[in-house]
Amino acid sequence: MRRYPLLLIFLCCLFHTNSVHSQQLIRKEIHLPDIMGYQTLKCDLHIHTVFSDGHVWPDVRIWEAFREGLDAVAITDHLEYQPHKKYVDTVSNNAYELMKSTAEELNILLIKGVEVTRKMPPGHLNALFIENADLADDPDYEKTLQGLADQGAFIFWNHPGWIAQAKDGIRWYDEHTRLVEKNLIHGIEVGNYGEWYPEALGWCMEKNLTLSCNSDIHEPSDIYREYAGVKHRLVTLVFARERTLESIREALLDHRTAGWFEDTLMGQEKWLNELFLQSVTLSKPFNEMDRERFYYLSNSSDVSYTLHIENEADKSLAPERIFMPANSTILLSVKGQKGSVVPVSYIVENCFIRGRENLKITWNL
Amino acid sequence: MRRYPLLLIFLCCLFHTNSVHSQQLIRKEIHLPDIMGYQTLKCDLHIHTVFSDGHVWPDVRIWEAFREGLDAVAITDHLEYQPHKKYVDTVSNNAYELMKSTAEELNILLIKGVEVTRKMPPGHLNALFIENADLADDPDYEKTLQGLADQGAFIFWNHPGWIAQAKDGIRWYDEHTRLVEKNLIHGIEVGNYGEWYPEALGWCMEKNLTLSCNSDIHEPSDIYREYAGVKHRLVTLVFARERTLESIREALLDHRTAGWFEDTLMGQEKWLNELFLQSVTLSKPFNEMDRERFYYLSNSSDVSYTLHIENEADKSLAPERIFMPANSTILLSVKGQKGSVVPVSYIVENCFIRGRENLKITWNL
């Protein structure tokens, strides 16, 4: 049967329609799986508002977090650079106070923090889970950090490869060694704004520091993404026992994090391996013809994965390269006798477990 | 020249880049949940190819089914109208034969069928699970249907409200009564191409017939959607024990189906109720202030739901109208003393369980 083109029907009681539609915020969840008994909380641990050099009122950060599927944000305005000071009362606890009720209403976990903004070394550092941001102003950065640590802060070194503070390349200073030894640095921000730093990923692994990956957002979110050239905000994945502030803090101290930067994941092998295996499902083989069989390979996550085969010898058996778009299923064709299943290893090009070293996974194909 | 699906080529170095990217079909799964111990198979039980009056070679229908997340399609070319006869060998089993190997390779279940294309009454009817389509040509439609039934066919009446055969409105004829009595009609196509028929939904419920909802596609899929004015192909949801042809057949005979037309679902109350409850999740309340509390309402399905409150009296308590976009979470605000949970009923405007009667659901809010 053929349906013939009918006319447009647009019945909106036209003469009475002068207003429109839904008027509510819509949240798009981030599809990244829970792993190993933990909830995978999506967190942005570095954000700014008009109370430092940002361009939005604090409540906007909560609206954005809700819409973008975040579980938690840390407010990290700084005291040292306050270009709006002429107009805004920049006491640093203000932004937190102004976000609190909106955060509660929209069920976003809000972490009180401050960015300590100093010359390199040691550069900028975020202190989270603090009591009072306004105490972060001692000209001696070590005293400032010690004061924040005394408040119970979790502290990480921000954007170590930021060109403005790393003109000759990213570099680990003696000062950082000292701060780590004094337990005044607990982590490193491996991804920031629109870039990430493989060297810093290496340092996290070598020195047993916690990785984070954050937007450092100053603008409204859509403008941030245009400036940063990213499709989604950078996210720190926190593997937490519960969706609570206390669980986030515990997870950070226990190094249970990974970073999500565009389609790149970075973090300890055990986390990335599980994220991959919980995201990507290999079906049973079907249509097992003489010497070829097929699988559905389904990726239920928001990350697109790119793989290449590890061993030259396996290329005659399985695809040399595999591209698995986010939230999609593809067909995998494997050669070989029916039933003759063998392990085949792939390098996951967009997952980094140590500097520029990639995750490796193995399927029985 | 024919280009065969190759592997991903991602040559970055500019001077060697003269070809591009991924070369594979990508499947987007349809997000509608399994219910009540059944798999929710997404099926299109009415499609055409060049072997009747369609515009594509049979294998295209399998590629499209894979890409669009279908589990099964029925090939239902007809013998009576064959405009390409001058050029194409229109023996009706040909299309099925030409689809089979592609269906196996892409793991799409392929149902052999035929459309019996007669004047109204009885109009057009699809016979599925047949052996030989070429026997469907007896000028006496009843003999044709009996012959197909003898082959074991499941038979349904197509597009009963199609304007070309229902100029004065949709109508149930005595002939249909007779065919039902003789067990030669087992179902009705309630949705077709770009429209659906509430009256036909009513008949399914009254007469205990199986509902189906299909594309009746003739064109390539993107052109079909433009002509039909739909965002996705019409789908028959089949609640099957397994993802097999036999399970589909058994489910059809047992009336375990629903129809999916844009954001409209139609079918028995028990199925729609479960589809809704498995798609839409109400969180625990949070931020329970003095006399207001909030919930996350998460819709993990591809259907956007529109609800209005049933009882006038509840409007002071809970939202009068709720719009839940597909694959999204919204915030629900409820008034009332902390802990004073009461049942609140909503009419689901886009779910039809009998003619124009809507599904009703109740939440403890």
Added chain:
Amino acid sequence: MRRYPLLLIFLCCLFHTNSVHSQQLIRKEIHLPDIMGYQTLKCDLHIHTVFSDGHVWPDVRIWEAFREGLDAVAITDHLEYQPHKKYVDTVSNNAYELMKSTAEELNILLIKGVEVTRKMPPGHLNALFIENADLADDPDYEKTLQGLADQGAFIFWNHPGWIAQAKDGIRWYDEHTRLVEKNLIHGIEVGNYGEWYPEALGWCMEKNLTLSCNSDIHEPSDIYREYAGVKHRLVTLVFARERTLESIREALLDHRTAGWFEDTLMGQEKWLNELFLQSVTLSKPFNEMDRERFYYLSNSSDVSYTLHIENEADKSLAPERIFMPANSTILLSVKGQKGSVVPVSYIVENCFIRGRENLKITWNL
């Protein structure tokens, strides 16, 4: 840390890619044609910042204007309602001062204004092209308006149908008559945020007042659109001799404006007629067969038009309804002897020239 707009970075070689892409604002021009020797300037004459009850720093409004293809914005914070007063120095000229250099850099025309925010009547009014916003605080609204008029202000009544001030429906008060007589109201905001008021369009035409149509934006632009339920910001089209502030002022005083609300255009017949005719192009007829011929109908504007035929008698000749999607071409089929061209009139359902009266256009088909 603040990221400054850098140049495009496009590092292909995988092992050195840890940052991304373009870092610049991208402007999408609005496609609505110049008409009758005037430039069609796209203006938003009603916006807010943190300096009244808005949620963004003033420069964001210029970034948004650039990105969304606007030519001009008016900053219209108010003195009467200042919820951020505890934190922000809400002297009303501040926002203007803070926007000026960004506006110059991005070539956005910036109009200094103020919103006078009073109870109904007279409700809220915007005064544009003022010198000093801080003089808008006399408790006697008439004195305030007179003071602004003395500064040379162009004044219009905002959102007359806003439910919070028009609970029993939109209404013209004696106070408005008096203000018009005293030359203290020059126009009416017919569209605002996510709604528009046909009655107010009627008043503009009857009383010879200037129509405007504005966002009244408080949030970042993407969140505004989600709350308002609109796909694009509301825009006042100003038909100006030049792209200058003075030309805008002159055009406003001369009633050379129209409103753009989703796919709805509202304004004087002469403007809408020309906007339509410059947007929609009818090709020469082709394929003139015996009694049918075809045309391309091309819509080069961002507005989708919906038409229905005026005269019953013409339905046998030309399509009863026409839907022309934005930036698209469709095929028009017309019956009739070759060469027998006749005028056919259509009602343009989405163009309003007086209250709910639609534009009519005629083609020789």
Added chain:
Amino acid sequence: MRRYPLLLIFLCCLFHTNSVHSQQLIRKEIHLPDIMGYQTLKCDLHIHTVFSDGHVWPDVRIWEAFREGLDAVAITDHLEYQPHKKYVDTVSNNAYELMKSTAEELNILLIKGVEVTRKMPPGHLNALFIENADLADDPDYEKTLQGLADQGAFIFWNHPGWIAQAKDGIRWYDEHTRLVEKNLIHGIEVGNYGEWYPEALGWCMEKNLTLSCNSDIHEPSDIYREYAGVKHRLVTLVFARERTLESIREALLDHRTAGWFEDTLMGQEKWLNELFLQSVTLSKPFNEMDRERFYYLSNSSDVSYTLHIENEADKSLAPERIFMPANSTILLSVKGQKGSVVPVSYIVENCFIRGRENLKITWNL
């Protein structure tokens, strides 16, 4: 004023809405400018249908051409490879005959052609503007080509770098020299399906042959794009005096063509230079501060341009790299004394005028 979230309004006379929307094909014009007094016709000179090894009925190719903004297509089924022969009457003129009336109705210019499908050398060749495709079957390829030339054919060598016929790399054979000398090859297909061949672009320029760039489409268009990994179909731009078949033929013989492959343009310098200059508009400078001024740089075409500055010395003056997204405006910042305009040259990385040599353009900045 703040508009409070209202409820969804979705008035569709719900109980009467069971069908949907527009039912027509929608054409999206390709935005590439006319140049030098010629119309820039968008042509695909290489397509297939079920009458060779394609997967769609011939009329689909016209629907697709209309929707995708093409002006002309050439039907180029081949005689040598006919996998559907068992079912389809593959006389090669059939496809053309079946497309003709749809082409006339949708105003698409239809070129009758045939693909001569031989081993390399000479590989595959398309002959356009022929009378009878069925004469293209002489086993001696030269005789076949001579016969087609005698019909008045314009002949070009297809996909010279296709891996299946160029396993050791793209190569010019003596046979091609002979065919050119005998006037049996007039052009080369520099782009095909999902790849293009810089060497072939060089040959076009050296040997004064006409460049073409075509889809070689076999599947429905959306599936073709997925397989080929392209966002739009490959297009031959023909600079023609009129939108007629005769003008296309004349333009092809006069080498007035360019190729459009994703964001890559390839062709003679004079064409690409004009395409660029007619697409990209530099505004007058504004905001000329002490030592910096700004321009709007507007790209009204569907091609995104990527430029880098030619001379090291100019980097202190103007941006080193410029990325101009399709259909967008960006801001250009230039240093230097007010009024001190100097010529600055840029290499256009996505425009190729000879092998891998890029177009260069110069602006007075």
